Amino acid sequence: MPAIRTSRSRSDERRWFPVGTGLVASLSVLLVAGIALTMVEGSWLSIQKFGLSFWRTSTWDPVAGEFGALPFLWGTLYSSFLALLIATPVALGIAIFLSELSPFVLRRPLIFLTELLAAIPSIVYGMWGIFVLVPFVRQLQGLCPEWLKATPFFKGPPLGIGLLAAALVLAVMVVPFSASVAREILKSVPFSQREAAYALGATRWEAIRMALYYGRTGIIGAIMLGLGRALGETMAVTMVIGNNPQISLSLFAPQYTMAAVIANEFTEAADDLYLHALVEIGLVLFVVTILINALSRLLIWRVGGGRGEKVALPAAPVAR
Numbered sequence: 001m002p003a004i005r006t007s008r009s010r011s012d013e014r015r016w017f018p019v020g021t022g023l024v025a026s027l028s029v030l031l032v033a034g035i036a037l038t039m040v041e042g043s044w045l046s047i048q049k050f051g052l053s054f055w056r057t058s059t060w061d062p063v064a065g066e067f068g069a070l071p072f073l074w075g076t077l078y079s080s081f082l083a084l085l086i087a088t089p090v091a092l093g094i095a096i097f098l099s100e101l102s103p104f105v106l107r108r109p110l111i112f113l114t115e116l117l118a119a120i121p122s123i124v125y126g127m128w129g130i131f132v133l134v135p136f137v138r139q140l141q142g143l144c145p146e147w148l149k150a151t152p153f154f155k156g157p158p159l160g161i162g163l164l165a166a167a168l169v170l171a172v173m174v175v176p177f178s179a180s181v182a183r184e185i186l187k188s189v190p191f192s193q194r195e196a197a198y199a200l201g202a203t204r205w206e207a208i209r210m211a212l213y214y215g216r217t218g219i220i221g222a223i224m225l226g227l228g229r230a231l232g233e234t235m236a237v238t239m240v241i242g243n244n245p246q247i248s249l250s251l252f253a254p255q256y257t258m259a260a261v262i263a264n265e266f267t268e269a270a271d272d273l274y275l276h277a278l279v280e281i282g283l284v285l286f287v288v289t290i291l292i293n294a295l296s297r298l299l300i301w302r303v304g305g306g307r308g309e310k311v312a313l314p315a316a317p318v319a320r
Helices: 007-042 044-055 070-101 104-119 122-143 163-188 191-199 204-214 216-232 235-240 258-268 272-303
Strands: none
Touching: 007 044, 007 272, 044 272, 070 104, 070 163, 070 204, 070 216, 070 258, 070 272, 104 163, 122 163, 122 235, 163 216, 163 235, 191 204, 204 216, 216 272, 235 258, 258 272
């Protein structure tokens, strides 16, 4: 016969259980802090020697010991925001169709296929980009009129490998993240809001616009979550962007990103300063990604009225 627990043992459980789970939860905070401190220590030589000029100069010469990360910062932000510009309308269209317009028979298969895009390995996207998007971009550049090719945004050799190819790959990778979160945001809009709109004589499109306005903060969070995914992407971008540390406005010019330069050159770092410069690039990428993910999740939490269970989030984007 099982022993009957005393009121004191139950009281001990109530006191120690929150403490134990709190200690386990704090491991994630300690892990993030530990990673940050390790990267600061690993980049200290570069921080001491170059200071803020590391992010203002564009010379990247490991032989001469001169390192400037501006081309990598430019390539990362340029490709990520261009991918976001392409992916956001597509992701919102998918979210609106799945939450408002899709027949019930098609809804589950389409949701599954959309989320399946997020599970495809990055290297597969890179190979698809090489064999499909690079020839497409090359043909697209050939179809541009000469007066358009003379502008800063469209000049360059017809290689196909460059910023536009990388942005298109990133856009495809961003879509499932943003679409999934935006769909959950639209589902969290109370149905009474739609009923009120219909009662006032609104059309279906006007009711959908009302739902978009009601969930605008969370949709912004979904877009920023996609931006975090784009900023940290490595392999697919490395395979199609061209890896040329030059600052250019051209969509067709080969460029470089922070994640790509770390992946390509980390094993080639022959001296401590070279290695510390690469680690400093990783440190800034780490901080930017955390800030964007934290802000996006804060916005999504806010649109749920502080009740995080009302909005289901996918896994946080990681560099692969």
